[in-house]
Amino acid sequence: MTTPSPSPTTVIDKIQEVFPGALESTKLSERVKETLTKHGFQENTTLVATSLCCDEVNRELEGDFTKIYHHNFNMGGLAGFSFSGVTGFGAMASHIPKNGSCLLLYGPHVGVDFEGTVGKVNRRGLDDSGACCGSAAAACAYVKSVHGGAEKYSTYPDSALDAQQFYVGTMLLPQAARIVKAKDENVEVPLALFDVQDEFMRQIVDKGCGKVAGEGMIALLGGIQINTPVGVNEYFLPKVFEIRNNKGDKVVDLLSTL
Numbered sequence: 517m518t519t520p521s522p523s524p525t526t527v528i529d530k531i532q533e534v535f536p537g538a539l540e541s542t543k544l545s546e547r548v549k550e551t552l553t554k555h556g557f558q559e560n561t562t563l564v565a566t567s568l569c570c571d572e573v574n575r576e577l578e579g580d581f582t583k584i585y586h587h588n589f590n591m592g593g594l595a596g597f598s599f600s601g602v603t604g605f606g607a608m609a610s611h612i613p614k615n616g617s618c619l620l621l622y623g624p625h626v627g628v629d630f631e632g633t634v635g636k637v638n639r640r641g642l643d644d645s646g647a648c649c650g651s652a653a654a655a656c657a658y659v660k661s662v663h664g665g666a667e668k669y670s671t672y673p674d675s676a677l678d679a680q681q682f683y684v685g686t687m688l689l690p691q692a693a694r695i696v697k698a699k700d701e702n703v704e705v706p707l708a709l710f711d712v713q714d715e716f717m718r719q720i721v722d723k724g725c726g727k728v729a730g731e732g733m734i735a736l737l738g739g740i741q742i743n744t745p746v747g748v749n750e751y752f753l754p755k756v757f758e759i760r761n762n763k764g765d766k767v768v769d770l771l772s773t774l
Contacts, residue, residue, distance in 0.1 A: 524748045530632035531742055531751050534703045538742055538753040539774065545580040548757070551773045552619065552735055555759055559585055561616030565608045567592035567600075567717065569625050569649055573637060573743045576750050581621060594651040594680040596624040596741075597687070597713055602723045609727035617733040622717050623755070624709035625649050625741035626702070630748075635702030638745040648743055649706075651684055656695060656705045658685040663692035687712050706740045710755055714738050721764060728762040735759050735770075 531538050539547070552562070564585045568574045570593060582588050589608040593599035600607075612618050627637025627648025637648035647653045661667035669689070673682045688695075691708035698704035721734060728734060738756035757770045 526632045527628050527630060527744050527748045530628050530634065531744075534634060534700070535740065535742060535751070535753045538740075538751040540749045541577045541580050541741075541752050542749065544752050544754065544774065545584060547774050548581075548619070548737060549584050551757075551770050552759075555735075555768065555770075556733070557617050557619070557735065561613040563587060563589060563608065563612045563616065563618045565589040565591050565605075565618055565620050567596055567598035567620065567622035567713070568741060569594060569596045569651065571625065571649060571743075573627070573639065573648065574625055574741060577621070577741055577752060581619070585619065591620075592622070595649055595655065595684045595709060595713075596622065597680070597684060598622060598717055598720055599680055599683070602720055605720050605724035606727045609724065609729070609732075612728060612732055615730060615732075617735065618728065619735040619737060620717065620721070621737045623713060623739045623741055623752075624652060624706045625743055626652070626706040627743040630745045633702075634700065635705075637743045640746065645745075651681060652705050652709060654681060655685040655688045655709075656701060659688050659692045659695060660701075662689060663696055687716070710738065710740055714756060721760065725760065725762050725764045730762075732762055733759050733767065734762070 562585045564581045566578050578588050591598045591600045591604045629636040629638050629645035636645040638645045673679050695701050695704050736758050739752050739754040742751040744750050754774045759767045
């Protein structure tokens, strides 16, 4: 079976339809750099910390930012949750260059395949598109099942074998009603996941911000990573872009600059 060539127009039109405001990832990184430079963030003293899903399709966005800031501290696990938690944030903070700051890039991801199907993506070497994000899709199925009464709420796992997926499903569970009511659950799930992850990241920052030394700042760039077929630019829907100090106070909201 020969895989059809992706249609950039179909993919991009769908992204603009269901995720208005999404930017090409390369343009996003350029705008972020321009804005943060005005606020004292320098290329050689800024450490990028990403909390993106471990799926291999998500590395392109990291690359766009490491081309600018050179290094990346990985805080993310399944579906983009920052499972390294407060300990991971503290370790990252201790790695920030002297007189430097950090940029936290975080959020879930979702695919759009060459047919414009949200929740799927065409992967290298495979004939058909597949689930993207697979962890999010599994969590969505679990949440709907529990919400509908077909499945009982899972108790805390007694093994670490699949602990991350347990927490993805558990933390998404309070969003069940909005997912069930959504016109397209594949569009709604990443939006719901972002809301959960944003709150989780803010809790981590609140507890760990004091680990950032001196006058170092914490830039938060949160949103939804949109994966596309090979040959089509990737996109990112920014939902949060702000700077906080090492006391956890918001210094400036920068979302309008994107």
